[in-house]
Amino acid sequence: xxxxxxxxxxxxxxxxxxxxxxxxxxxxxxxxxxxxxxxxxxxxxxxxxxxxxxxxxxxxxxxxxxxxxxxxxxxxxxxxxxxxxxxxxxxxxxxxxxxxxxxxxxxxxxxxxxxxxxxxxxxxxxxxxxxxxxxxxxxxxxxxxxxxxxxxxxxxxxxxxxxxxxxxxxxxxxxxxxxxxxxxxxxxxxxxxxxxxxxxxxxxxxxxxxxxxxxxxxxxxxxxxxxxxxxxxxxxxxxxxxxxxxxxxxxxxxxxxxxxxxxxxxxxxxxxxxxxxxxxxxxxxxxxxxxxxxxxxxxxx
Amino acid sequence: xxxxxxxxxxxxxxxxxxxxxxxxxxxxxxxxxxxxxxxxxxxxxxxxxxxxxxxxxxxxxxxxxxxxxxxxxxxxxxxxxxxxxxxxxxxxxxxxxxxxxxxxxxxxxxxxxxxxxxxxxxxxxxxxxxxxxxxxxxxxxxxxxxxxxxxxxxxxxxxxxxxxxxxxxxxxxxxxxxxxxxxxxxxxxxxxxxxxxxxxxxxxxxxxxxxxxxxxxxxxxxxxxxxxxxxxxxxxxxxxxxxxxxxxxxxxxxxxxxxxxxxxxxxxxxxx
Numbered sequence: 048x049x050x051x052x053x054x055x056x057x058x059x060x061x062x063x064x065x066x067x068x069x070x071x072x073x074x075x076x077x078x079x080x081x082x083x084x085x086x087x088x089x090x091x092x093x094x095x096x097x098x099x100x101x102x103x104x105x106x107x108x109x110x111x112x113x114x115x116x117x118x119x120x121x122x123x124x125x126x127x128x129x130x131x132x133x134x135x136x137x138x139x140x141x142x143x144x145x146x147x148x149x150x151x152x153x154x155x156x157x158x159x160x161x162x163x164x165x166x167x168x169x170x171x172x173x174x175x176x177x178x179x180x181x182x183x184x185x186x187x188x189x190x191x192x193x194x195x196x197x198x199x200x201x202x203x204x205x206x207x208x209x210x211x212x213x214x215x216x217x218x219x220x221x222x223x224x225x226x227x228x229x230x231x232x233x234x235x236x237x238x239x240x241x242x243x244x245x246x247x248x249x250x251x252x253x254x255x256x257x258x259x260x261x262x263x264x265x266x267x268x269x270x271x272x273x274x275x276x277x278x279x280x281x282x283x284x285x286x287x288x289x290x291x292x293x294x295x296x297x298x299x300x301x302x303x304x305x306x307x308x309x310x311x312x313x314x315x316x317x318x319x320x321x322x323x324x325x326x327x328x329x330x331x332x333x334x335x336x337x338x339x340x341x342x343x344x345x346x347x348x
Numbered sequence: 349x350x351x352x353x354x355x356x357x358x359x360x361x362x363x364x365x366x367x368x369x370x371x372x373x374x375x376x377x378x379x380x381x382x383x384x385x386x387x388x389x390x391x392x393x394x395x396x397x398x399x400x401x402x403x404x405x406x407x408x409x410x411x412x413x414x415x416x417x418x419x420x421x422x423x424x425x426x427x428x429x430x431x432x433x434x435x436x437x438x439x440x441x442x443x444x445x446x447x448x449x450x451x452x453x454x455x456x457x458x459x460x461x462x463x464x465x466x467x468x469x470x471x472x473x474x475x476x477x478x479x480x481x482x483x484x485x486x487x488x489x490x491x492x493x494x495x496x497x498x499x500x501x502x503x504x505x506x507x508x509x510x511x512x513x514x515x516x517x518x519x520x521x522x523x524x525x526x527x528x529x530x531x532x533x534x535x536x537x538x539x540x541x542x543x544x545x546x547x548x549x550x551x552x553x554x555x556x557x558x559x560x561x562x563x564x565x566x567x568x569x570x571x572x573x574x575x576x577x578x579x580x581x582x583x584x585x586x587x588x589x590x591x592x593x594x595x596x597x598x599x600x601x602x603x604x605x606x607x608x609x610x611x612x613x614x615x616x617x618x619x620x
Contacts, residue, residue, distance in 0.1 A: 079447025283470030
């Protein structure tokens with residue numbers, strides 16, 4: 048933080064000049080962001096605005112809400128929204144169920160060992176999305192490793208349909224989203240004051256009671272934050288359902304790409320994009336409100 | 349084993365009654381790590397078919413990668429795009445972060461928000477918007493276009509890293525330099541830069557990776573002679589499973605790991 052310089056008695060002229068200087072300095076500093084802002088404006092923000100505008104026109108250029116009416120009336124769009132929510136909800140739920148015990152386990156370890164284990168959590172973060180998707184194809188396909196091993200061991204006799212469907216998509220998505228749930232969860236668990244659990248035990252709570260009535264409520268803000276981030280990210284994924292879903296799992300992003308690539312239908316792609324964007328912002332807003340509210344609740348204990 | 353009956357936590361629960369937790373956590377960690385690592389031995393397999401562990405080893409998939417003109421071209425494009433993205437995004441992001449941090453105006457916060465939007469909004473929208481702009485600007489399938497698009501995605505990361513480094517830097521030092529007669533530019537390069545240089549290097553590495561690993565925007569705006577590696581890989585994944593991709597994946601894992609290790613080394617030197 049800046050220290051305020053000792054104030055000297057200044058004449059009015061001087062203080063006016065100083066203030067002018069300072070204001071000029073600040074605007075000069077602001078102008079340093081100019082090149083980056085220009086780039087983002089021209090290549091992204093203005094085109095996004097233009098797409099917003101386009102979504103209110105038909106292909107012939109007449110103003111109408113037909114693109115939005117289609118979203119509501121055409122059953123193919125209803126199906127896409129249902130699939131998107133289904134995949135996102137299931138992925139988030141599985142991540143929360145699987146991630147919670149892992150984060151809990153990590154939070155109980157000495158910090159140094161926990162940091163080592165963290166590398167395992169972060170590894171998927173680091174490796175390219177396509178590499179991971181390819182790895183799942185190797186493992187899950189009909190002649191893939193899991194089916195080969197399963198049949199060799201006599202666990203099942205026919206190859207299980209593990210990929211190019213909903214199952215494969217979910218496995219791939221959980222693999223991607225798990226770190227987003229585990230990291231905030233782990234951080235929030237680390238900050239829980241251990242003496243609270245000791246106090247609960249002192250007062251006669253069993254370990255199970257201590258966990259559910261003291262530890263779990265305190266870890267909820269982290270769980271909420273992580274799950275919401277994962278859910279928001281799920282809504283916009285493209286690569287995983289496109290490859291591991293094998294054309295059977297069509298989510299909003301796939302449809303936007305299809306509308307542009309195949310039909311060059313900017314209007315309908317834009318309308319879908321607008322809905323996706325608004326949904327994302329709404330959830331982000333909710334996330335910031337909720338985590339704030341919950342952490343207030345948590346600190347009240 | 350006495351260890352089992354030792355208390356595992358403050359609540360006197362024993363390790364024995366927590367065994368399920370250890371087992372479960374281990375399985376989840378394996379789930380996170382193994383799929384990625386399995387690609388590496390597969391890439392050295394001599395067989396056309398997927399088998400693990402491979403019965404015979406060979407370098408044929410690396411050979412097929414290095415001898416394919418289209419894969420080589422895509423690799424060159426990807427490295428060029430990533431290198432140029434570093435050159436565009438690192439300076440632009442660094443001066444933007446420096447300026448916005450010092451401006452202390454309300455509008456600076458708004459501009460920061462605008463500059464971060466590319467990594468907040470769904471990536472498919474970034475792809476769509478950039479593609480739309482490029483159709484008008486005639487930049488589709490050009491290396492220049494790919495670099496600009498990837499820079500948009502890298503700039504937010506640079507800004508976040510540099511801003512957090514500036515927070516631990518005392519701006520009075522720069523004021524002292526200037527009151528002692530250094531010009532503005534000289535003060536920046538002689539006083540500020542040496543203290544945030546590791547943050548700048550880290551953000552350069554991450555800019556490279558942002559571009560190198562980027563898939564969706566590349567699908568929209570790269571193509572023809574300027575297809576990126578990720579674009580070609582995505583197309584190949586949808587069509588058939590060619591073990592050549594295992595070789596490419598292994599190379600990508602090595603590149604990523606090396607760069608992140610470097611970033612980690614730089615990161616250790618950032619003052620907090």
